Amino acid sequence: MTGNAAYVHCPVLLALAGAHGHEPIHSALEVTFNQSGRIAWKGANANGYQIRSMVGEVDVMITSTILYFIWNSGYIEAEAQSGRKVIAIEDRPTFAYVLPPGTHVGFRLKEVGQNRQLSVELERDFLLGAAGFEHPASFDIGETWDYKDPLSWQLAGVIYDECISRAPQGTLYTETAATLLAMHLVRNLSTATRLKEIRRGGLPPSLLRRACDYMMSRLGDDISLQEVAASVQLSTGHFSTAFKQSLDVAPHAWLRRQRIERAKTLFHDPDLDLAQIAMILGYANQSSFGVAFKRETGLTPMQWRVREAI
Known part of the structure; x- marks a missing residue:
C-alpha cells in the first residue's frame, strides 16, 4: 500500500515474521502504515514496510527461514519469546533477527512507531542454491537475535529500497542481493560442514x-x-x-x-x-x-x- 496511512487489523503477522514463512497460532495485531512493497521470485520473497504505529500480540510457527531487519527512527517497546528465552526488542536505531523453520515465537508489542522494516523469506532450496551445498541434510540455520553482520545490513538496505520503489532495477537485481545475503547467512549461521568449492x-x-x-x-x-x-x-x-x-x-x-x-x-x-x-x-x-x-x-x-x- 502506498500514499496515505491506512489502519489495518492484521489476522497474521504482517510486519514481524514475513508474508508467507509462518503459520499464525494466535494474532491480535493492529498496524498503521504509510507504505509497503513486495518482491517475490522462485524460492524467496521480500517485504518492505514503512510503519507508523503497531500494537498487539501474535504467536507464530516459522515454516521458512526468516530474516527481519528494523530501522527505527521512532520508538519500540516490545519483546519476543522463543521457548524459555525472552528477548527485548530494544528502542534503538537498528535491530535484526534470524528465525529458522520450526521456531515457535510470540511477539508482544506494547508500543511501536515510526520505523522501517524488512522481512526476507528464504525457502530451503533457495538457500541451497545460494550456498552450493553438496549434502543438504547436513545444513541448518541457527536462531539468532540481535543479528549485527554489517554486510547483511547493507544488502538488506538495497532489498528494502527495491521493495518500496517496486523493483525499478528488475528482479535480477533484487535476487542477486538476496542470493548474496543467503550465502553470507549460511556461511555465518549454519551448521553446514561441506560446501562446494567455488x-x-x-x-x-x-x-x-x-x-x-x-x-x-x-x-x-x-x-x-x-x-x-x-x-x-x-x-x-x-x-x-x-x-x-x-x-x-x-x-x-x-x-x-x-x-x-x-x-x-x-x-x-x-x-x-x-x-x-x-x-x-x-x-x-x-x-x-x-x-x-x-x-x-x-x-x-x-x-x-x-x-x-x-
Whole structure:
C-alpha cells in the first residue's frame, strides 16, 4: 500500500515474521502504515514496510527461514519469546533477527512507531542454491537475535529500497542481493560442514558466452538470477560469484549496461518515444528506465537524446 496511512487489523503477522514463512497460532495485531512493497521470485520473497504505529500480540510457527531487519527512527517497546528465552526488542536505531523453520515465537508489542522494516523469506532450496551445498541434510540455520553482520545490513538496505520503489532495477537485481545475503547467512549461521568449492578464476569462456547470450536473448524480459544460472547449469551462488570474477561486474549490472546500449540505438528511431523504448527493454515504466539510464550514463534519456541531436 502506498500514499496515505491506512489502519489495518492484521489476522497474521504482517510486519514481524514475513508474508508467507509462518503459520499464525494466535494474532491480535493492529498496524498503521504509510507504505509497503513486495518482491517475490522462485524460492524467496521480500517485504518492505514503512510503519507508523503497531500494537498487539501474535504467536507464530516459522515454516521458512526468516530474516527481519528494523530501522527505527521512532520508538519500540516490545519483546519476543522463543521457548524459555525472552528477548527485548530494544528502542534503538537498528535491530535484526534470524528465525529458522520450526521456531515457535510470540511477539508482544506494547508500543511501536515510526520505523522501517524488512522481512526476507528464504525457502530451503533457495538457500541451497545460494550456498552450493553438496549434502543438504547436513545444513541448518541457527536462531539468532540481535543479528549485527554489517554486510547483511547493507544488502538488506538495497532489498528494502527495491521493495518500496517496486523493483525499478528488475528482479535480477533484487535476487542477486538476496542470493548474496543467503550465502553470507549460511556461511555465518549454519551448521553446514561441506560446501562446494567455488572455482577461482571465473566462468569458463564457453559458459560465460552462453550466459551472456541468454541474457541478450531475454533483453526485454524481467529475468531472474535462477533462470540465468540454470542456463549454464550452475547454482545461483556459484554463478553470480564466478560471473563477477570473469567480468568484474555483477550479472544485473552487466544486463543493465546492455539494455542501455540498446536504448542508445533505439533513440535514433523517431517513431519510438521513451515509454515505448522502456517497454521494449523490459522496464516496468518510463520512470524505472530513466533511473537505470542515468545510473549508467549520468544523464537522463532526454538529456542524452538532446546531446546526440546537436
